[in-house]
Amino acid sequence: MSILEIKNIKANIGEKNILKGLNLSLEKGKVHAIMGPNGAGKSTLSKTIVGHYDVDVTGGDILLRGESILEMEPEERALEGIFLSFQHPVEIPGVSNAYFLRTAVNAKRVHEGKEELNAAEFLREMKKTAETLGMKPEMISRSLNEGFSGGEKKRNEILQMQMLHPDVILLDEIDSGLDIDALRAVSEGINAMKDGERTFLVITHYSRILDYIEPDYIHVLKDGQIVHTGGPELVAQLEEKGYESIGAAG
Amino acid sequence: MTIPEKIAQYREDFDLFETPNEKLEYVFDLGKKHTTLPEEDKNDATFISGCASAAWLDGQCQDGILHLRGEGTSEMAKGMLTLLLDIFNDRPAQEILDFDPAGLSRLGIVELLSPVRQQSMEAFLEKVYGYARKCAK
Numbered sequence: 001m002s003i004l005e006i007k008n009i010k011a012n013i014g015e016k017n018i019l020k021g022l023n024l025s026l027e028k029g030k031v032h033a034i035m036g037p038n039g040a041g042k043s044t045l046s047k048t049i050v051g052h053y054d055v056d057v058t059g060g061d062i063l064l065r066g067e068s069i070l071e072m073e074p075e076e077r078a079l080e081g082i083f084l085s086f087q088h089p090v091e092i093p094g095v096s097n098a099y100f101l102r103t104a105v106n107a108k109r110v111h112e113g114k115e116e117l118n119a120a121e122f123l124r125e126m127k128k129t130a131e132t133l134g135m136k137p138e139m140i141s142r143s144l145n146e147g148f149s150g151g152e153k154k155r156n157e158i159l160q161m162q163m164l165h166p167d168v169i170l171l172d173e174i175d176s177g178l179d180i181d182a183l184r185a186v187s188e189g190i191n192a193m194k195d196g197e198r199t200f201l202v203i204t205h206y207s208r209i210l211d212y213i214e215p216d217y218i219h220v221l222k223d224g225q226i227v228h229t230g231g232p233e234l235v236a237q238l239e240e241k242g243y244e245s246i247g248a249a250g
Numbered sequence: 251m252t253i254p255e256k257i258a259q260y261r262e263d264f265d266l267f268e269t270p271n272e273k274l275e276y277v278f279d280l281g282k283k284h285t286t287l288p289e290e291d292k293n294d295a296t297f298i299s300g301c302a303s304a305a306w307l308d309g310q311c312q313d314g315i316l317h318l319r320g321e322g323t324s325e326m327a328k329g330m331l332t333l334l335l336d337i338f339n340d341r342p343a344q345e346i347l348d349f350d351p352a353g354l355s356r357l358g359i360v361e362l363l364s365p366v367r368q369q370s371m372e373a374f375l376e377k378v379y380g381y382a383r384k385c386a387k
Contacts, residue, residue, distance in 0.1 A: 119272075119279045120263035127266070141268055 003028040003199050004049070004082075004168050009060035011048045018044040020224035021060065026168065027217070031200040033210055033235075036221035037243055042203045043087060045221065046172045049201075050084045051077050064168070078104075079111040081167030085157040085174055092144040097156065098126060100144045105163050129162050132192070134185045151182030158189035169193065170201045175209035187212030207235045220246060253349045256337050257356050270362045274326075277359065281328030287321040300373030302366045303327050307374065309381030316343045316385045318378065326367060331374070333357075338378050343385035351375045 004026040011019040018041045026032050036042050047055045049062060051074040061068050069077050092100065102123075106116040117125070123140070130140055133155045145153050154174060161169060171190065175183055190200070190213050202213060210232075218235060220228040220243065228234075228246045237245055251259070267273045287296070287306055296306040303324035310317045318339045322328045337354075338346055354360055354375075360368065 116282070118282070119276045120266055123266045141272070 001028045002026060003065060004201075005063040005066075006045075006049070007061045007063070009048060009062060010058045011044060012056045012058055013044060013054050017058075018224055019048060022221075022225050024219060024226055026199050026201060028199055029196040030216040031194065031202065031213060032217045032219060033202040033204060033215040034219050034221050035204060035207070035235075035238060038205070040221045041224045042205070042221055043172055044224075046084055046170045046201070046203055049077075049168075049170060050074050050082055075107075078164075078166075079108055082170070083161055083164055083166035083168070084170045085154075085161060085172060087173040087176060089145050089148075089153045089157055091146045091148075093146045095144050096141055097144050098123060098140050101126065101160055101163055104160070108164055126159070126163060130159055133159055133162075133189050135159065150177030151179060151186075154178055154182065154186050155189070158186050162189060162193060166198070168199050168201070170203065172203045173205060174202070175204060175206065183209070183212065207239045210235050253337060253341070253345065254353060254356075257353060260333065260337075261356055261358055264358045273359050274362060277329035277333060278325050279329070280332045281322075281325055281330075284322065284328035284332045285319065287319055291319070292321065298370075298373050298377050300376075301327065301370040303370075305331065305370070305374070307331075307377045307381075309378070309385070311343065311381070311385035314342050314344070314385065316341060316346060316378075316382055318381070320374075327370065330367070330371060334371070334374060334378075343382040346378065346382040347386055351379070 002025045006022055006024040008021045008023055009019050010017070010021055022041070022045065034042055034045065044055060048057060051069070051072060057070060062070055064080055064082065069080065072080070102117070102119065105122065109116055126140060127137065130137070135152070135155050139148070139152060139156065145156060148156060154177070157174070174186060174190070178186060187209065194200070200213070202209065202215060204210065215232050215235070218230050218232065219226045222243070264273050264276065267276060287308060291308050292306045296308045298305045298307055303322065305320065305322040305327050307318060307320040318335055320331045320335055322331045360371065363371065
């Protein structure tokens with residue numbers, strides 16, 4: 001069953017047409033990976049799904065559980081269960097990590113008709129989750145991402161993901177800038193979320209992350225379109241023979 | 251749960267926060283569950299004199315159990331009332347009288363309150379213990 005369907009989507013960034021009639025169906029509970037050469041439109045795809053203000057959609061549709069989300073604001077899409085882990089998470093000085101995340105978690109809980117967590121209930125949960133990700137306790141009260149290393153920022157993205165319990169998880173180059181220990185911790189955090197219900201879209205330039213997060217489907221994106229879809233065996237083929245082997249060289 | 255156990259539970263919550271500001275923010279947070287009193291119950295008899303902001307506390311005794319309801323007007327009063335009512339409400343009056351209110355210091359926040367707020371808390375406790383004494387008779 002498809003949870004997210006992208007139908008013939010066309011999108012520009014500025015004057016430039018990046019997505020050129022892209023079709024993609026994400027199956028509920030599965031891990032989909034998007035691979036593709038530089039400039040193929042991978043990051044634009046994730047931005048389009050979450051409704052980033054950089055992107056101007058000029059055609060097509062995106063359906064979440066059968067309903068179009070194109071008219072929704074980014075925060076409405078997030079409340080509906082879409083989560084994007086940024087390639088370059090932003091720093092927000094003066095806003096504590098805990099305060100930021102509690103506001104987001106409680107907004108989602110209210111949207112779902114649940115009671116808000118009070119500060120202690122939330123903090124207890126956040127500390128427990130941060131510990132499983134190997135995060136230092138002081139990162140909880142520090143300003144959001146301010147002065148965090150690349151690895152700390154990515155762990156923090158996974159912390160947000162785990163606390164928000166999203167249904168569709170977009171991971172944009174989650175492995176960029178990670179050393180092997182951080183990559184392992186981040187991957188374990190992602191794998192812990194795999195429950196057969198949540199759907200993942202792993203956008204990556206390199207196959208390294210896919211050694212840790214086993215995908216069910218590989219989609220190759222080139223020049224704004226999905227040009228090839230295959231199983232996990234495609235990763236080894238692309239690694240060995242490059243995009244040229246499937247006629248998708250950059 | 252006894253009064254000291256309830257206090258210990260809150261202490262665990264307050265210990266989660268590193269700074270005094272965060273602990274006090276948690277008091278404000280508790281105030282989100284603050285209930286109000288019907289207008290007719292806000293009168294001279296229920297008014298807590300000595301509180302920094304207007305606050306009322308109603309106490310009803312039923313078979314030796316003291317049922318408390320209160321309302322505060324400032325954010326701090328709402329939070330503290332919610333916290334203290336959770337500790338003292340629906341208990342046998344004698345249990346309240348047997349508890350030394352100095353034990354509230356184990357919450358770890360009383361010393362963070364300004365002298366005016368501490369005085370407000372004392373005024374609240376005086377009212378609670380007044381109701382408890384009447385109820386225990």
